[in-house]
Amino acid sequence: MECRQSGSTGGSTRAHDPADARTAALREEQDHVSGLYARLDTLRDRARAAMDEAYGRGGGGTLQARIEREVAAGEQAHRFTRLSGVERGLCFGRIDHRGADGSPGDTFYIGRVGLRDEDHEPVLIDWRAPAARLFYAATPGSPGTLLRRRHLHTRGRTVVGIDDEVFDLDGLSDTDRRTLVGEAALLATLRRGRTGRMSDVVATIQTEQDRVIRSGLQGVLVVQGGPGTGKTVAALHRAAYLLYTHRRTLERRGVLVVGPNATFLRYIGQVLPSLGETDVVLSTVGGLYPGVRATAPETPAAAVVKGDLRMADLVAAAVRDRQRAPAGDLEVEADDMVLRVDHATCAHLRDRARGLGLLPHNVARKLFVNELLLELARDQARQMDRPADAEDLEYMRASLWAEESVKAAVDGLWPDLAPQRLLSELFADAGAVAGAAARAGFTEEEWKALPRPAGHPWTTADVPLLDEAAELLGEDDGRAGAEQRAAERRRRAEERYAQGVLEFTGLFEDQMMEAPALAERHHAPGPELTTADRAEADRQWAYGHVIVDEAQELSAMAWRMVMRRVPTRSLTVVGDVAQTGSPAGARSWGEMLDTYVEGRWREERLLVNYRTPAEIMEVAADVLRAVAPEQEPPESVRGGEAPPTAVRMTDAELPEGLAPLVESELSAIGDGRLAVLTPDARHSGIAALLPAAAATTPQALDSPAVVLTVTQAKGLEFDAVIVVDPAGIIAQSPKGGHDLYVAVTRATRRLTVVYEDGLPDVLGRLAAPRRVAVDGAGRVRPREPR
Numbered sequence: 001m002e003c004r005q006s007g008s009t010g011g012s013t014r015a016h017d018p019a020d021a022r023t024a025a026l027r028e029e030q031d032h033v034s035g036l037y038a039r040l041d042t043l044r045d046r047a048r049a050a051m052d053e054a055y056g057r058g059g060g061g062t063l064q065a066r067i068e069r070e071v072a073a074g075e076q077a078h079r080f081t082r083l084s085g086v087e088r089g090l091c092f093g094r095i096d097h098r099g100a101d102g103s104p105g106d107t108f109y110i111g112r113v114g115l116r117d118e119d120h121e122p123v124l125i126d127w128r129a130p131a132a133r134l135f136y137a138a139t140p141g142s143p144g145t146l147l148r149r150r151h152l153h154t155r156g157r158t159v160v161g162i163d164d165e166v167f168d169l170d171g172l173s174d175t176d177r178r179t180l181v182g183e184a185a186l187l188a189t190l191r192r193g194r195t196g197r198m199s200d201v202v203a204t205i206q207t208e209q210d211r212v213i214r215s216g217l218q219g220v221l222v223v224q225g226g227p228g229t230g231k232t233v234a235a236l237h238r239a240a241y242l243l244y245t246h247r248r249t250l251e252r253r254g255v256l257v258v259g260p261n262a263t264f265l266r267y268i269g270q271v272l273p274s275l276g277e278t279d280v281v282l283s284t285v286g287g288l289y290p291g292v293r294a295t296a297p298e299t300p301a302a303a304v305v306k307g308d309l310r311m312a313d314l315v316a317a318a319v320r321d322r323q324r325a326p327a328g329d330l331e332v333e334a335d336d337m338v339l340r341v342d343h344a345t346c347a348h349l350r351d352r353a354r355g356l357g358l359l360p361h362n363v364a365r366k367l368f369v370n371e372l373l374l375e376l377a378r379d380q381a382r383q384m385d386r387p388a389d390a391e392d393l394e395y396m397r398a399s400l401w402a403e404e405s406v407k408a409a410v411d412g413l414w415p416d417l418a419p420q421r422l423l424s425e426l427f428a429d430a431g432a433v434a435g436a437a438a439r440a441g442f443t444e445e446e447w448k449a450l451p452r453p454a455g456h457p458w459t460t461a462d463v464p465l466l467d468e469a470a471e472l473l474g475e476d477d478g479r480a481g482a483e484q485r486a487a488e489r490r491r492r493a494e495e496r497y498a499q500g501v502l503e504f505t506g507l508f509e510d511q512m513m514e515a516p517a518l519a520e521r522h523h524a525p526g527p528e529l530t531t532a533d534r535a536e537a538d539r540q541w542a543y544g545h546v547i548v549d550e551a552q553e554l555s556a557m558a559w560r561m562v563m564r565r566v567p568t569r570s571l572t573v574v575g576d577v578a579q580t581g582s583p584a585g586a587r588s589w590g591e592m593l594d595t596y597v598e599g600r601w602r603e604e605r606l607l608v609n610y611r612t613p614a615e616i617m618e619v620a621a622d623v624l625r626a627v628a629p630e631q632e633p634p635e636s637v638r639g640g641e642a643p644p645t646a647v648r649m650t651d652a653e654l655p656e657g658l659a660p661l662v663e664s665e666l667s668a669i670g671d672g673r674l675a676v677l678t679p680d681a682r683h684s685g686i687a688a689l690l691p692a693a694a695a696t697t698p699q700a701l702d703s704p705a706v707v708l709t710v711t712q713a714k715g716l717e718f719d720a721v722i723v724v725d726p727a728g729i730i731a732q733s734p735k736g737g738h739d740l741y742v743a744v745t746r747a748t749r750r751l752t753v754v755y756e757d758g759l760p761d762v763l764g765r766l767a768a769p770r771r772v773a774v775d776g777a778g779r780v781r782p783r784e785p786r
């Protein structure tokens, strides 16, 4: 059996009054927690002293001495940083095991980091370690060897509360049994006001989430779940878990987290650092091509076409179109002569260069250029009427290449192309688009969405196309790129050397330091580059693991780009196909993933909604039934909030009416955050009515109220949400109904819908709002707690 209790129990106390027992238990836990903090202070002081000592020894000595010193200092610095990051909520749990004969067995305390005492005995278990597993995985039906799981609530270094789940009453002492009262740590956490930044949930991870977090590194794991089921938070804890468990692999190759937009990245940005992990690259799809910032909006029609896998053929066709033979013979003026190469020879040279083992365009160009110059040199020799041996021809070829007219003629036939140039010139030329699109199998109706004026800024949908072009063209990012690659090669060589030193000195076996870190520290001529820095700057970086959040939004072309970043196919794909807003996004996971890992991806489903109260989820479920009847809405864990409401306001009334509505909602939520969600086309108009909430940067999440489009609000949550013009949201795209589903599931406490002409049918329930029955703790109905 399982029973919950709040307050405290104390195994050793003799108290009979529950209040006394609670006080005694709190005191007991406080003593333990104070001991842990004292240990933390000691270890931190030691790390700091050791670091100072290592750096204080000066820069002299042999290379080996310097390396050893760097190893020691680096290790201590890392340790010091890690120990400093776990001050808040150092210890948050305790598990009591049953002993072999049924009597109380071992007790372990669970925390953000593992600590050992002076005798090397563990006094605090890292939440990611196998010994902590039951803290998250035990359920009443399957408690393993646990008698009890206890959550410790701390403020600063003080224990302010205890929350127990007891799995085996018989195994507990009399005192333990008498003091059972219940309050779930989870519900307390969920009731807190939002801050505009996601927090870690390490103390209250649920069993179904724990399965996601601790799933193996290999292969593709899909985490499908409705809004608020903790997909994002579980995926981020998974990143921390994988880095802990597979540190050797992942620290070198890095972990990439892909999110839907910059606001979202800021929203989740503090979770990993709070778990002690900083070496993770966070990026949007639009940010995955180094040097390009995709900012411009895309029309739905163009987004659909650009996201289609046939675009790979279109880009390939566009590259081939830039490998030309002249219409007639090639004629070039150089050295006061008109040099000539006939059409058939030019076409032959082009076909040969194309056919050479599918070399990228810019690499094959070198061959084409050399051969064409040779033909020009031969013609020059012929016209000068002088026999030329190989050496002469070589000389003539080099001097021809110095002629601007020759360069221009060659560029006209086979230009040196950067991806940006290829695509911007392509899209600015409707004829070129038509030709390439026809060969890729697009209809006119489809490709008509692509042409646009020269100089148009990049969109997110362009980025996978740039990546595709970069693959086909070969690296051509000029001197900076070449230098970067040379630096990377140097770094690898240094790493190999450092590995040798570590093995030689025995430090490698002690696992005191990894070769890459040593190589970096030893070299370090300027600011040190972390794995994350290097990975972010390198388009061809192969990550050790990639997590894609809101993955339903990625187009097939975006998947093609992401898959290039992770050749080992070690991925966590997190999303909800019922929330797909992008017209180029996924309708099913197989549709996107089978191309790369057919039948080899595994799926975990999250079914409990931790965000949206039941009153609001009822409304959302109506919307879901209309847009994706095959999908089940997640079950809300919480209720008892104000029923959602609908307010009629004409466009003429909005300027007068919206600001007071925002004010009254803000006062209803106290310190929390509010969002006004609008159709794309009405965003700037509504933002103009609410200047204090109109900021468009990701920092806007810091202010009490913010106006966002539904796309911008993807993945975010707010205490109160005002959805303006639901009919406009539905009508804005073929996926408008899905957008409305996203919009109404962003609120943690209060939802108001502002409409002009009649509520859309799917929101009919708002006409007769009702309360949902909840128990005393705010739970919707009794359910298995884990």
Ligand SMILES: Nc1ncnc2c1ncn2[C@@H]1O[C@H](COP(=O)(O)OP(=O)(O)OP(=O)(O)O)[C@@H](O)[C@H]1O
Residues within 6 Å of the ligand: 186, 189, 190, 198, 199, 201, 204, 205, 206, 209, 225, 226, 227, 228, 229, 230, 231, 232, 233, 234, 576, 579, 610, 611, 714, 715, 716, 717, 745
């Ligand atoms: N185990 C947990 N303990 C405490 N809070 C939790 C837990 N799981 C989820 N939450 C909270 O529930 C909220 C929703 O989580 P999250 O944003 O990860 O959901 P999601 O499934 O990604 O939602 P969406 O699909 O709408 O983006 C967050 O505030 C998160 O902190």
